[in-house]
Amino acid sequence: MRTQPTDPAITDHGGLVTLPEQHHPPVETVVVQINGTSIAPGLSTQTFALTYSGHQIARAILRGPITVDVVGNAGAYVVGTDVADQSAGFSMVPSGIANYPTTYMGGYSRLHGDSYLSELVFAVGGFIVLKDVRINGSNLELVFQNVSGVNKTLICHGLVVVK
């Protein structure tokens, strides 16, 4: 029996039917271009709509505005999941900004209980940290936290691959 499904990539396999957990949507890529969003002190979730639901893994490489050399920037390299606070990653803040006179590079894991996934590199001068990368239904969510007492401008560029 063949059917004409509404979502071909999810269900159109010539009438074959699979359980949701057996299926796998096509890989998607999300270009992150947050270039000056003001956020208040506290958490801020930046949401990106995906074409498909059912993704389980997010690979994110995100850079902030803090320049650490003539061309490079600080940022984070994170693997996220479809469950909140199970992400882990690698972040770097090489020397070059006033508040960080030495190089910081390290691994972070929300699953281990680390409070964040990066240093404070997602605003000019610091103060915004990456808290989590996760898939929520058909959305990709990047959770940031402004740890200062005043509004800060979030800047984040990168590419996220979900599958």
Add this chain to the structure above:
Amino acid sequence: MRLVDPLEHALDHAGYAASLTVDQHHIKPSNIQVVNTTLVISPLPGGPGQWDIALPFEALAVMFSFRSEHIVAEGGGMAGVTGVARRDSAYNTRTTVASLGGHAQTVGYGSYNCIYSKAASSLHLSHKVFSSGGADIALTDAWIETTGPTTRVLRTWWTNFSAGNKTLWVSGQVAVLG
């Protein structure tokens, strides 16, 4: 109507390709080992050196890891770069790369460890660590290019900052994510 064995499901599309477009299809992840120690790249103001790595035609996104011969730490750690790339049709602004490691012998003595993003118009995606015998060639860009009706490649561009010709020196792996 029948259920699909989950172990077979990933491959069980061969007889049904007509009902799926290429972009809707999803292939199994695969790994491609790569090496290039022969590509001679001219210095600026010449154009970038180009190295194409063949991919499955259905590839939508890849993760790559390239290492150089440049030592960055005691014990023999090498400079390199890792990142992700997606499909684009021309020189793009959408590849994002984390570059790990840099010029110097040890972290703390001028080593450069940075995140790059073409989405933020970075000029390059790595430091100049990919030439044999010196730090003169940088990864400039990487994206998935369609080269024919049934062929796609990971197109990589490399820039030589020295005064004379240099030979690219790269080994690594390209993981086709899907």
